[in-house]
Amino acid sequence: MMRAKAWRCGCTALALVAACAGAAWGSAGPPRATDLTELSLEELMGLQVTSVSRREERLFDAAGAVFVLTREDLRRSGVHSLPEALRLVPGMHVAQVNNSQWAISTRGFSDRFAHKVLVLVDGRSAYSDLFSGVLWEDLEIPLAEVESIEVMRGPGSALWGANAVNGVISIVTRRPRGETGGTVELGVENGERRGTVSREGTWGERSAWRFWGGTGQVDAQAEAGGDSAHDGRRASCLGLQLGRGLAQGDLSIDLGVRRTDAGQTTVLPALTPPYGTPVEDSLSLSGVSSLVRWTRRRPSGGSAQLLVFAEQSHREERLATYTVNALDVDFQSFVPLGPRHDLLWGGEIRRQADDFRNDPVYLSLAPARRTVELWNLFVQDQVTLAGGRSHLTLGSKAEHSEISGWSLMPSARLQVELGGAQSGWASVSRSARTAGRAEADVDGAWLGTVPAPDGVPVRLIGTGSRDLDTEEVVAWELGYRVQPGAGLSLDLAAFHHEYEHVLASCSAGLTPETDTVPYRTQLVQGCNAGTARAAGVETSLVWSPSARWRWSAAYSYLGFTTHLPAGLDAWTGSSPRHMAQLRLQGDPRPGWETDLALFYTDSLPHQDVPAVLRLDLRLERTLRTGLGLEIVGRNLLDDRHREFGSSQLGGIATEVRRSAGIALHWRY
Amino acid sequence: MIWALLALLGPVQADMASPVSFAEEYRIKAAFLFKFTKFVEWPREAYQAEPGRHVFCIYGTDPFGPVLDQTLAGKQVEGRAAVVRRVRETEELRHCHLVFLAAPEEALLPEILAGLGDAPVLLVGESPGFARQGGAINFVLRQGHVRFEINPRAATHARLKIDVQLLDLAEIVGPKGMG
Numbered sequence: 009m010m011r012a013k014a015w016r017c018g019c020t021a022l023a024l025v026a027a028c029a030g031a032a033w034g035s036a037g038p039p040r041a042t043d044l045t046e047l048s049l050e051e052l053m054g055l056q057v058t059s060v061s062r063r064e065e066r067l068f069d070a071a072g073a074v075f076v077l078t079r080e081d082l083r084r085s086g087v088h089s090l091p092e093a094l095r096l097v098p099g100m101h102v103a104q105v106n107n108s109q110w111a112i113s114t115r116g117f118s119d120r121f122a123h124k125v126l127v128l129v130d131g132r133s134a135y136s137d138l139f140s141g142v143l144w145e146d147l148e149i150p151l152a153e154v155e156s157i158e159v160m161r162g163p164g165s166a167l168w169g170a171n172a173v174n175g176v177i178s179i180v181t182r183r184p185r186g187e188t189g190g191t192v193e194l195g196v197e198n199g200e201r202r203g204t205v206s207r208e209g210t211w212g213e214r215s216a217w218r219f220w221g222g223t224g225q226v227d228a229q230a231e232a233g234g235d236s237a238h239d240g241r242r243a244s245c246l247g248l249q250l251g252r253g254l255a256q257g258d259l260s261i262d263l264g265v266r267r268t269d270a271g272q273t274t275v276l277p278a279l280t281p282p283y284g285t286p287v288e289d290s291l292s293l294s295g296v297s298s299l300v301r302w303t304r305r306r307p308s309g310g311s312a313q314l315l316v317f318a319e320q321s322h323r324e325e326r327l328a329t330y331t332v333n334a335l336d337v338d339f340q341s342f343v344p345l346g347p348r349h350d351l352l353w354g355g356e357i358r359r360q361a362d363d364f365r366n367d368p369v370y371l372s373l374a375p376a377r378r379t380v381e382l383w384n385l386f387v388q389d390q391v392t393l394a395g396g397r398s399h400l401t402l403g404s405k406a407e408h409s410e411i412s413g414w415s416l417m418p419s420a421r422l423q424v425e426l427g428g429a430q431s432g433w434a435s436v437s438r439s440a441r442t443a444g445r446a447e448a449d450v451d452g453a454w455l456g457t458v459p460a461p462d463g464v465p466v467r468l469i470g471t472g473s474r475d476l477d478t479e480e481v482v483a484w485e486l487g488y489r490v491q492p493g494a495g496l497s498l499d500l501a502a503f504h505h506e507y508e509h510v511l512a513s514c515s516a517g518l519t520p521e522t523d524t525v526p527y528r529t530q531l532v533q534g535c536n537a538g539t540a541r542a543a544g545v546e547t548s549l550v551w552s553p554s555a556r557w558r559w560s561a562a563y564s565y566l567g568f569t570t571h572l573p574a575g576l577d578a579w580t581g582s583s584p585r586h587m588a589q590l591r592l593q594g595d596p597r598p599g600w601e602t603d604l605a606l607f608y609t610d611s612l613p614h615q616d617v618p619a620v621l622r623l624d625l626r627l628e629r630t631l632r633t634g635l636g637l638e639i640v641g642r643n644l645l646d647d648r649h650r651e652f653g654s655s656q657l658g659g660i661a662t663e664v665r666r667s668a669g670i671a672l673h674w675r676y
Numbered sequence: 677m678i679w680a681l682l683a684l685l686g687p688v689q690a691d692m693a694s695p696v697s698f699a700e701e702y703r704i705k706a707a708f709l710f711k712f713t714k715f716v717e718w719p720r721e722a723y724q725a726e727p728g729r730h731v732f733c734i735y736g737t738d739p740f741g742p743v744l745d746q747t748l749a750g751k752q753v754e755g756r757a758a759v760v761r762r763v764r765e766t767e768e769l770r771h772c773h774l775v776f777l778a779a780p781e782e783a784l785l786p787e788i789l790a791g792l793g794d795a796p797v798l799l800v801g802e803s804p805g806f807a808r809q810g811g812a813i814n815f816v817l818r819q820g821h822v823r824f825e826i827n828p829r830a831a832t833h834a835r836l837k838i839d840v841q842l843l844d845l846a847e848i849v850g851p852k853g854m855g
Contacts, residue, residue: 044707045747049845052711053821055704078742425764491762554757556750598750 071401071423071433073099073161073487073501073546079154084593084603086626086640088151088195088202088671091144094177095607096591097159098562099501099546101583103609103617103651106662107226107239108145108270108291111582111652114161115174115505116542116568118583118612120652124441126164126172129179130262130299132317132336135171137360137380137409140444146293146321147179148245148266150222152193152204155182161546162503163439163483165405165417167352167386173439173481174505183260184208184216184251189676197640197669199227214253221246228271229662238288239662241270257304257311268293273660274326276370279465279527283457286660287326295321312341329365334358352403353387362445374451374472380444382409398424412442412478430490441479447511447534448472455532465527470513470534477509477536497550505542512537512576538572540579556595563588581614601628615653621645634675641668702740704822705815706747709774709800712813713753715842718773719835722796723756725771730756733763733772735788736781770795777801777811785809796835807849812836816847825849 044052075097087093091110095102101118103111111120123141127134129149134142157179164172190207202224210216221244228240245266252259274289297319305311317336323329340354361379366372388403404418419437426432450472460466487501514535520528548562564587570577588608595601603626611619623645628638643649648663709732723729730753734740748758761772766788769775775797777785782803789799789810799811807814807825812834814825826846831838 043747044703045710045751047707049711049715049842052704052707053823053845055821080742080746427765595750 071399071421071435071487072164073485073503075159075161075548077157077159079156082151082154082157084601084626085605086603086624086638086642090147090149090151090154090157090179093151093154093157094159096589096605097157098548098589099161099564099587100159101587101609103612104664105652105654106272106660107229107241108268108272110144112144113174113583115503115544116540116566116583117174117579118652119579123171123444124173125175125177126168127177127179128168130181131178131301131313131315132299132338133358136332137358137382137444138330138332138362138364139446140171140442145268145270145291146295146323148243148268148293148295149179149181150202150204150220150224150245152191152206152222153181153220153247155180161501162435162485163417163419163437163481165419165437165439167388167403167405171441173441173479182206182218182220184218184249191676192674193671195638195669195671197642198665198667199229200667200669201225216251218249218251219247220249229665238271238273239660241268243268243270254304256306257302259303260299260301262297262299262301264295264297264299266293266295272325275660276326277454277457277467279457279467279523279525281459283459283465289326290324292324293321295319297321310341310343312339314339327367327371330362332360332362334360348392350390350392351388352390353385355383355385357381357383366451368452369454371453372451373445373449375449378445378449380410382407382442384408398422407440407442409442411444411448412440412476415440415442415478430488432489433485433487435483435485437483439481439483441481443476443478443511443534446472447476448474457527460528465525466518467527467529468532469529470532471516473534476511476534479511479536480508482506482508496552499548500545501547502545503543507540507542509536510538510540510570510572511535512572514573514576537576538570540568540570540572543567558593560591560593561589578614582612584610584612584619586610599630602626609651612652617650617652620649620651622649628673636673638671638673639668640671641666643667700743701817701822702743703747705802706740706744708815708822708824709744709776710748710751710753710758712798712800712842713758713774715839716798716831717837717839718798719796722773728756729759730754731759731761731772731774733761733769733775735763735766735769735775735777736784737778738762739778766791769797772797774798774800777803777806779803782806785811792834794833794835798834798836799830812838813846814849823847 077093077096081096082093085093085096091102091112094100094112100114101112103118105111105120109120111118113119113125117124121139121141127142129147134147136143157177159175159177161175164176168176188209190205192205194203204220204222206218206220208216208218223244226241228236228238245264247262247264250261270291272289272291273286275284275286277283278285297317300316301313303311303313315338319334320331322331336356336358338354338356340352343351345351359379359381363377364373366376384405384407386403386405388401390399390401392399401421404416407415407417417439419435421433421435423431423433450470453470455468455470457465457467483503483505485501485503489499491497511534513532514537516531516533518528518530520526544564544566546564549560551559566583566585568580568583570580587610590606592604605624607622609620611617622643625641625644626638628636630636643664643666646666648665650661650663652661654661713730732744732748734744745760748760751758763769763772769788770792777799779802782801785806786809798813800813801811802815807827810827810830812827812830816823816825824846826838826843827849828838828843829850
């Protein structure tokens with residue numbers, strides 16, 4: 009949501025960590041309808057290897073704090089929205105503000121308006137250049153459509169670009185696999201109903217198609233006082249995917265349409281007490297997108313990929329109505345150079361043309377209509393060192409945005425096999441967060457009204473600044489992994505981030521004015537206010553005592569300090585110091601699955617949120633091959649609790665409540 | 677809205693195990709790894725260390741991701757539970773019954789063979805020349821189909837007995853590259 013908020017303290021680090029090579033996946037479910045082991049040897053030999061499918065390629069180098077949520081993890085968790093799925097990632101702080109809004113971050117800077125973590129969907133950035141961040145309500149992807157979520161905590165800018173400051177979340181959606189079949193999922197939970205369908209098939213020898221659709225409806229939640237928060241929501245989306253194998257590669261085309269209508273309560277600032285009027289507002293989001301991807305594999309082992317993405321999206325609410333036309337062209341090439349070097353290089357051009365409808369009283373941009381162009385180049389070399397037991401990865405990205413100018417983001421990573429199924433890694437990287445239109449172009453944004461000591465109301469008006477320095481971070485990280493055997497694996501990561509030129513809102517002038525009442529106007533402008541430091545550790549443990557049971561546990565600690573002028577720091581106390589989770593996946597008997605998840609999140613003093621302990625339970629029974637019935641209970645320990653505070657402009661926080669639901673999954 | 681979407685589904689396949697004519701390369705290979713164990717006999721002492729388990733190991737680079745675990749989940753070989761391990765040390769390979777070496781690990785085959793000696797381990801690979809150099813079974817792609825080469829001498833050296841049914845379907849490879 010593009011609001012004056014952008015230059016307020018508030019960074020959301022999305023860092024996703026992909027699991028290291030060799031983590032035990034250990035999922036033990038009943039066999040599926042398309043279980044290939046049921047075929048005879050001759051039948052197996054008769055199968056055609058589909059060239060339109062994508063292998064399970066690991067997106068992130070293991071020389072980093074990486075974690076992967078596979079399709080099995082997502083299915084077993086019982087969650088059905090993308091933000092909730094991120095809660096399963098160690099070190100990830102996920103807080104629900106209300107039905108549509110989330111505060112998601114890692115390693116500090118938790119905020120409703122996250123802009124320190126990059127989110128990729130199938131390789132293209134889901135970043136909004138308008139407000140310079142990711143709005144989770146804009147990402148309308150049903151969880152049933154997600155194949156995996158790979159997360160890397162820590163700066164990923166050398167490869168993934170600016171704004172991958174605290175990490176990268178890569179969402180990979182399901183693709184046609186050259187099989188014939190489909191799925192249907194229907195679910196009902198307290199005040200919520202959802203359904204998704206998908207169907208795929210082949211056509212000709214080398215082509216495959218897939219169609220999917222999803223819809224969901226959520227009833228409005230209740231505020232603490234019992235009033236409705238008017239945040240009911242209804243969302244639908246449809247997609248069509250086509251894939252074709254080529255002589256030495258493949259081509260895929262994805263088309264998608266989405267539409268969300270939600271209610272929300274927006275607080276409009278006023279000059280008279282109580283200085284803010286809550287009004288019932290509605291939020292309307294819609295979008296049409298297309299993604300074309302062409303990959304080519306070379307006989308020498310190299311490959312190249314070209315991606316073209318185009319989207320038109322529209323947003324309408326009381327304080328911000330705009331249309332964005334985005335075009336993204338991305339090229340990557342992987343070139344093995346001899347036995348010791350693997351070179352990866354590429355570039356991207358991104359153009360976002362947005363048209364903002366100005367409101368002279370509350371929020372306007374100058375110019376209202378603008379096209380922002382961004383382009384970047386990157387190169388990375390992975391060097392195999394003596395004996396093939398360690399790898400050194402050196403890389404850098406150079407990015408130019410017309411708002412922020414140039415940024416250079418280098419990184420160096422070292423990974424070493426230590427023997428005995430142990431490996432260690434270390435890295436140092438520099439990353440930057442570029443400003444968006446929200447920082448540069450705001451002409452006048454009424455942020456709120458506060459009474460001065462003499463009783464005269466002071467109107468806070470935010471304006472943009474074109475002289476901002478880019479926020480930077482230098483990160484030092486260290487990691488260790490071991491698989492001592494007996495189904496056990498342990499992952500440790502430690503980090504130290506130094507942030508410079510941290511953006512905050514500074515006062516820029518106070519002028520007296522008169523209208524129906526005398527008041528003053530306090531100009532607030534984005535400024536580079538100071539520095540911040542984040543240091544901590546993240547650990548996760550997986551233990552599979554047998555093929556039927558799997559324990560996973562994670563703990564993370566964050567020490568966060570800032571050197572900012574008093575009153576400008578909204579981040580200290582907005583991210584939890586300790587987070588922990590414990591999960592158990594079990595298959596007690598054939599045809600039965602049980603899952604338990606316990607999450608602990610420390611208190612957020614600045615958001616006035618106490619520590620939360622949350623328990624989710626899930627039970628699934630396979631009724632017949634491919635058909636399962638699931639019962640889920642969420643937030644079982646609390647009748648209700650808050651996870652985050654309200655934002656200054658709109659976005660009233662509601663409480664998350666205990667709920668139970670059932671769902672039917674059918675795969676044919 | 678949900679019902680409208682369901683109507684678009686089209687005719688439902690009456691046969692639940694719908695015919696699959698295409699599949700992913702590694703799903704096919706995972707199914708083969710399981711099938712091979714039905715046609716190969718290990719000597720009794722191979723199970724002494726862990727009697728209830730039949731151990732499938734992936735050495736080094738893992739091209740399967742979750743696919744092998746999903747394929748073997750809940751499966752049994754001669755009444756023993758199929759388990760998957762990822763291994764980085766050559767010394768640990770003798771505790772496996774079947775070891776899969778992905779293409780990037782091909783160069784390590786001679787070292788692995790030397791280390792294993794005549795230990796009862798079925799080595800399966802997917803690189804050209806794997807079987808000729810002494811691996812027991814090697815996956816090859818022929819016109820988009822997954823086929824396999826078998827080196828019977830390598831299997832005999834490891835004290836493994838391969839069923840004639842499997843040999844008949846394989847391309848037999850001798851130690852001097854007769855293929």
